[in-house]
Amino acid sequence: MPPRKKAGDTGGARVTDDSLRVRQLTHYQFSWTADDGGEKGLWTLQLVLDEGAWEEVLALSADDADVLQDILTNTSNVFYDIDRRVLMFGVTKTGS
Numbered sequence: 001m002p003p004r005k006k007a008g009d010t011g012g013a014r015v016t017d018d019s020l021r022v023r024q025l026t027h028y029q030f031s032w033t034a035d036d037g038g039e040k041g042l043w044t045l046q047l048v049l050d051e052g053a054w055e056e057v058l059a060l061s062a063d064d065a066d067v068l069q070d071i072l073t074n075t076s077n078v079f080y081d082i083d084r085r086v087l088m089f090g091v092t093k094t095g096s
Helices: 062-074
Strands: 022-033 042-049 054-060 078-081 086-089
Touching (some): 022 062, 054 062
Antiparallel strands (some): 022 042
């Protein structure tokens, strides 16, 4: 007979903050930095994930910044896949 597992023994790998690869977006901030010589400048979007457990900064075009601002304003659940660098908007139950 195999030995019994102790209470709390998951039998798997230990989960740490750095091992979580998909995180919930809890705060965000858009920024614009002027470029030298009157160029278009640079838009960035700072993502604060899981109340500050992870942060990511994305460089954006002006059009992407405009679209993302609209989506983020109107979506209550947003997740970010750190490895693939993908924002996922909304959570919908299957069959809904």
